[in-house]
Amino acid sequence: MTLSKPKHTHFKIYKPYGFLSQFMSNAKHEQKKKFLGDLYDFPEGTMAIGRLDKNSEGLLLLTTDGQLSYDICSSKIDKEYYVQVDGMITKEAVHKLQEGVEIGFKGIKYITKPCEVTVLETPPNFPERTQKIRDDRHGPTSWISVIVNEGKYRQVRKMTSAVGFPTLRLVRIRVGDFTLDNMQPGQVIPTEVSL
Structure with missing residues (x-):
């Protein structure tokens, strides 16, 4: 049997x-x-x-x-996020994200692994969020794609904050295939x- x-x-x-x-x-x-x-x-x-x-x-x-x-x-499967950040992100900030930045988790410092980060030329066409994000009257925003294969708690949000561009909206668009x-x-x- x-x-x-x-x-x-x-x-x-x-x-x-x-x-x-x-x-x-x-x-x-x-x-x-x-x-x-x-x-x-x-x-x-x-x-x-x-x-x-x-x-x-x-x-x-x-x-x-x-x-x-x-x-x-x-x-270590790739996860891709489209991230709206506060301000017009700089090449320097993108480079720092790509190389790895220091973030904290439960009081322990951690350097993120190198990852792929690119600036999106046009904002993605996502449905309106139930809670409105501040509008352009409060200053410009920009969108980036972040591909990581690790998953620390609130990692991508902590990464963008670490380079001076806090996350306003985060949408995961891909897990592996x-x-x-x-x-x-x-x-x-x-x-x-x-x-």
Whole structure:
């Protein structure tokens, strides 16, 4: 008798601004927060592969396969973000980001690994965010693409702040070969996943 591998399900989701990358919380202070389970009736055992913080948006992969989640999180797979920063970012700041900058995590200093950073000539065409970002009356903004293969807590936000250009909006558009495409915030698509 041969045992068949359990059938797992996988999803792509456009995590909207303001949602936590989890399905529930027992913490009293989080009872009124928005969770992924509010968007779709996911099967039991579904977990997020990596996370996006509450204020970040974009592509999030979900699976019922714990091993796949572990492999994607630990395999140094590229993650690409489009980031709107406060001010017109300079070549010097882009170069510093590419080389690695010092950020902090729980009181410990860390130098980020070299990564790919490019300035986007035209702003991406994302849907309007539920909470408005300040407008041009408060000064100019610029957009960059950041590709990293590590995932420290709030890393990209800390990186742009470290070079003097705080993040105003952050949207993950790619994880490995999976892309956000033209999905809308809150949209969930069952998908096939393989490494």
